[in-house]
Amino acid sequence: MADVICLAPAVQGSIIAAVQRYDPAAIIIIDGAFQAEPAVRHKEILWAISQAIPVIGAGSMGALRAAELYPYMHGVGLIYRWYRRFAFLPDDAVAVLYGPKVVNFSPLTHALVDLRMTVRAAWRRNLISADLSGKLENAARNLNFRERTLSRMVREASPEAGDHDIEVCRQILAGAFVQQKKRDALSALQLMRENALVPAELTNFKMTIAFLQDLEDAGLAI
Template sequence: MEQPPIIFLGPSLPLSTAKDICDAIYLPPAAQGSVISAVQRYEPRALLIIDGTFQSAPAVRHKEILWAMARGVRVLGAASMGALRAAELHGHGMIGIGLIYRWYRRHAFAPDDAVAVLHMPEELGSAAMTLALVDLVQTVKRAERLGVIDNVQRRHLETAARRLNYRERTLVNVMREAGTAADYAMLERHIVEQKRDDAVQALRFLDKVNAMPPPTPRPFTWTTAFVRDLRHANIALPADA
């Protein structure tokens, strides 16, 4: 029996919403070693990274994604850490989905923390407590297009959002930092949830992936640094290491 896809999900989309869209094995945000552990345990045909850790734990390694693809697993990324890794590894076969992925592809030096948010622990649903920079930028651009704010206010709000640490990026804090007299209620009404939209798009795309033939396994070269990383994370080394 074919295994369902693996999906690493956190604050980008509520788990209950994701389950209504796609039947899969859902795991917490990917960290160092998560991809190897998941592939060893479940042997999936496809794996989707939406969310991943940024500073609370070492981030998911590029090398372990390459290892999974070398074993014939189709690896996709979208919305958050997944979009970032997909943009970095698209030339090696990782599939990226959504606007945020395309933005990272187009802007090679875009900041990693543009998709980072402070969120509740997994036990409490991983709900986001701050807004991602990508969502804030899209929000103020939309507000300007709709005439809610003018061009000067939009530029001040965007600059303020970029200046704040991702742990502090709330609409209230951005407006306070920008010193703008914009209407909070009107801005809140036009919040853009680009990370959520991209996550939903990726989940729906998985149906197409299931119909694709598996990718051709590629050669994989183990490195001393990668083995050291896995041992440091207490991850059992695969048989081919």
């Protein structure tokens, strides 16, 4: 079993800070922040890779960055493959609203990708109709990521339904819920535990003024 240190969602400077503090054998990027703080930069990920540190991406921000930085990052999971195949898919498909560090950054909403997988799983199990399945997917897609919950999705999909019917539908979907982001994150951990990673070759990494400014903004230096 690999020794794993779990850190907060990645932001600008997180990768460099982790390398400097922990000297890791590998890095997995799963979640990342992008509103209150600048998002984790492509350049700092490439810097880590240039230091012969394998960087794996999965689940959320990690899947996005892995798709964008192929073939240098190791992408893992269905969500990564989805972004690799469809380059212009919306970033907010994996975004969630989450709580502060004191509650371990627990998610307060559901990602669109998890809601879509859940609706389709419920339809395949004949728990909901094809018509309702389509309405639920459209409702989830049209909601802002800060508002994507099972209850809100069902209410938007069936505005004429009463509270009882909405709760019944919510419970059906909750029973069929697919945590695709979590599945992909666990797959990334399993890859690291197997110790089968070979660092990508990146010998032509170049410092830029913009990158140095990012480091300064994050209070870092290399």
